[in-house]
Every structure is written in C-alpha cells, then in structure tokens.
Amino acid sequence: LLSLGDMTLKSNTTFSNSGQTIANGNLTLSVNGDVSNTGSLLAGCRLDLNSIRLENTEKGEISAGQTWLNVTDTLLNRGLIDGKYTHLQANTLTNSGTGRIYGDAVGVSAATFNNLEENGVAATLAGRERVDLGVQTLNNRTHSLIYSAGDMHTGGMLDANGAATGKAGVLNNHSATIEAAGYLVLSAGQINNVNDHFTTERVVVSTEKVTEYQLSGSDKRWSAGEPGVYVDNDSSNSLKKLHTPEGARDKFTQYDYTRTVEDTRVKESDPGKILSGAGMTIVADKLLNDKSQVVAGGLLDMQAGDVENVSVSGERHVTDSGTSTYYYRIRKKGKDKQGEKTSQYTPPTVIQTITLKPGELTSHGQVQGSQVTLSPLKPQGTDVQTGLTGNVDATVAGTDRIPLRPVVSAGEPVILLPGQQFEVS
DSSP states (O other): OEESSOEEEEESSOEEESSEEEESSOEEEEESSEEEESSEEEEEEEEEEEESEEEEOTTOEEEEEEEEEEEEEEEEESSEEEEEEEEEEEEEEEEETTOEEEEEEEEEEEEEEEEEEETTEEOEEEEEEEEEEEEEEEEEETTOEEEESSEEEEESEEOTTSOEESOEEEEEEESOEEEESSOEEEEEEEEEEEOSSOEEEEEEEEEEEEEEEEETTOOOOEETTSTTOEEEEOTTTOOEEEEETTEEESOEEEEEEEEEEEEEEEEEOOOOEEEESSOEEEEEEEEEEESOEEEESSOEEEEEEEEEEEOEEEEEEEEEEEEEEEEEEEOOSSSOEEEEEEEEEOOOOEEEEEEEOOOEEESSOOOOOOOOOOOOOOOOOOOOOOOOOSOOOOOOOSGGGGGGOOOOOTTOOOEEOTTOOOOOO
C-alpha cells in the first residue's frame, strides 16, 4: 500500500503487514485487534498506530518523522522502531533480543517495560537527544541497553509534554546498562542494580623463599639479611653461632621454607551499570547496588532513604612449607662437635579475612561508556510515479463480502493520491 500523501487504514479485527505500507504524509492505522508487522510501516510525517496488541517481528520496521504507537495490551518488538520523536504507550512493552527502539527523542509510557536479551542478543532502546521513561516496572536485563546521547529521565508517567514525572515503582537493572551521555535522573521506589554473574576463586598472588633464625629460648624470629643478623663459625671450635641484636648463641633454629600467599579474587563479574557522562540524580526509597556500578561523570546526587552497596568477603591464605634445623653444641672431651636436627616445617595455614569491593558508587568518576553510535533517522516515503486518478475504495464487512474485493492484481501496490483513503472494516 503506497500513498503520495496521507493514508488511513481501519480494521475491526486484525491487521497483518508483510509488505510495504508507506505514506509520504501521515499514516493512521486503527485496529480493534492485533497488528503483526513483518514488513515496513513507514510515514514521511506522522505515523499513528492504535491496536490492542502489536508484534513487530525481527524483519519488521515501523518508522516515521513522528512515530506514535498506542497499544492497550502488549507491544512486542524484535524489529526496528524509529522516528524523530518515538512515543510508545502500552500496558506491557517488551523489547526483546534483536529489538531496537530509536528516536531523536524517545518517550515510553507503560505499566511494565521489559528490555531483554534473547538467544544471546541484547535489546536496545536509544535516544539521539533525549529519553523519557514513564513506567511502573522496568526490567533491563543481560547486556541490554537503555541509552541517551543526551539526557535521560525516568519516572512513573509521562506528562502532557512527554517528559517523565513522578516516581516509578521498581527499576531492575540486572547485568545490563542504563546510560546517559548527559544528565541522568532516576526516580523510583526501589532501584536494584544487580550483578547476576559473579564468582570468585582463590589464586596464588605471591611465592617467596624465606630464611629465618631464632635463638633458643627466645620467641623472636629474625630474617636473614636484617642488620646484625648472621651465622658464623666460632673461631675456637668451628661451631655455628647465631648473632642477633638479642645476643649470640650456638643453640638456635634456622627455618628455610617457601611462603605462598593466596587471595580470593574475582573470577567472573557482569555488573549492572548505571552511568552518566554529566551529573546524576537518584531519588529512591531504597537503592540496592549489588556488586555493580553507579558512576557519574559529574556530581552524584543521592536522594535515597536506604542505600545498600554490597561488598564481598574473601580470604587470604598464607602457607609455609619447608624445613627447620636446630643447631646445638655436643660437648666432647678434647673438642665439641656440631649437633643439628632437621625436621619438616609445615605450620597451620594462616587465614585472614579480606574485603573485595566490586561495587562502586562514584561521583566525578571516569565513565567507561558504551561507545554507542546512532545514525540519523532515514527519511521515509515512496518515490513511485503514477498518472492514475480516482479513488480506491473498498469495504469488507465479513467473509460474505469477499467476492467484492477491489480488482487489484496480485503483487500490485494500491496507490493513493493525496487526501484519498483506503478503508478495511
């Protein structure tokens, strides 16, 4: 269906578009049922779509200068929705997998907005200049992205000007990204920024050879190489003698061992990311930042009643393994002998508690952004040339009217002149 001007389509049941439905002017589609789009719904000016349910499949494109989609029940998008201004209203909006929702300005009004990964592909909602989300529940999951190249505001609804206002109920950001290159405002009762894929492991961080000395009867150990610490052979009897700042004796223990230090380290981490290139304001009754990132390039203004920034406890294991040799004098008539006794040295591992801090709440931080590049909106319309005049007017009330279809050859577009309508009821 092609129109060089405006086009209005109405259906009392369903509407399925697998080809091209294009109006150079305005396109209005009103359906008292479900709409399925596997083709192109395009308008050069404004596109208004009203239906009970809408599915825009992976191959589907809905794009216009202004794209207004009003769906009373569920809007499921796996394709492309674009516009200079993109306004989506639905009870449940699900942008899944290959789904892309773009606009110079994007406004979403929904009870529930799901931005989800599907089959290893993450969904994207992105505004070239601004994003406003008026939702009660937001679920952004598994590498999915909600992004604005300018400012972003979230609240519980959109006002008459399309700006987010009020407070959302719950904002769930699980191993996904909410990012504004400019200023970011999040307002919700509960904000959960969660790392869904976090594991740790114990790794060796250092090994070293250690030699220590201890005088018999003393609790003090001395490290080889410390000032005043050395072993020599007594010139009178060639017996080993330990010299320390405590004194010198020929009865002492020498420890030779390898010390291994193991620390708990992060093995896998997939944090939720809430980022802004400029300042950020968070208004919430409770903010849970579970091993995740909240980073503002400017001032981070936290207006939250309860903030829980989850850290992770780990352990440091210090293990010594080697030998200990006890040197002593064996007294003999004529000349004393050197006594020594060597044993395995494996003391109990020393375990210390350490704290890992994978989560951060940072003001004036270095923001590692998503490096998103958004192409400008492609102008929509048809360049079909026609010299036809007159109207195409068909009304189908039911199956008994099927023989009265307009005479249009298979595959031939219905071309409407400016101001003409094609109505299916």
